[in-house]
Amino acid sequence: LCPPLLEQYASIGALDTPQSYFDEVKEEYIKRRDCAIKLLNEIPGVFAPTPYGAFYTVAELPVENAEDFAKWMLTEFRIDGQTTMITPAASFYKTAGVKNQVRIAYVLEVPELEKAIHILAEGLKAYNSR
Numbered sequence: 231l232c233p234p235l236l237e238q239y240a241s242i243g244a245l246d247t248p249q250s251y252f253d254e255v256k257e258e259y260i261k262r263r264d265c266a267i268k269l270l271n272e273i274p275g276v277f278a279p280t281p282y283g284a285f286y287t288v289a290e291l292p293v294e295n296a297e298d299f300a301k302w303m304l305t306e307f308r309i310d311g312q313t314t315m316i317t318p319a320a321s322f323y324k325t326a327g328v329k330n331q332v333r334i335a336y337v338l339e340v341p342e343l344e345k346a347i348h349i350l351a352e353g354l355k356a357y358n359s360r
Contacts, residue, residue: 259285259336262343266336269347273354278334286335288319292358296320296332299357307353314349 233241263280267287270278275292293299297318307313319331334350336343 262336262338262340263287265340265343266334266347269344269351270334273347273351275354285337286333288322288331288333290331292354293330295329297329299354300332302357303350303353307349307356309349309352312345312349314346314353316350 263285267278267280270276270287270289276289278287278289281287291299296316297320300316300318303313304315316332316334318329319333320326320328322333338346
């Protein structure tokens with residue numbers, strides 16, 4: 231019925247925020263989105279549709295089980311001591327059976343995003359050649 235008091239105060243502050251701030255944030259996230267989608271779709275076997283209104287995409291990977299792949303990436307795969315964390319998308323669906331999709335947020339700045347997707351691409355190569 232009513233947002234919490236703290237959020238009401240935050241909303242008042244947002245009303246005084248210049249439109250230029252919101253325009254810059256939107257432009258930055260569009261740049262990140264476009265970079266992520268382009269690089270993901272360049273990886274063989276990956277399909278990542280362009281989302282509108284989100285800061286993440288759900289990508290289809292060339293793996294049978296995205297949860298196993300995500301665990302493997304976190305526990306066993308590194309490039310120069312770094313890995314990429316992805317979230318299996320199955321937990322976001324009500325219906326069962328979607329096992330090869332992951333949710334990837336593009337919250338990093340473009341250079342870091344490029345590095346993360348490169349690590350993901352290399353991880354897919356290594357995982358599928360085991």
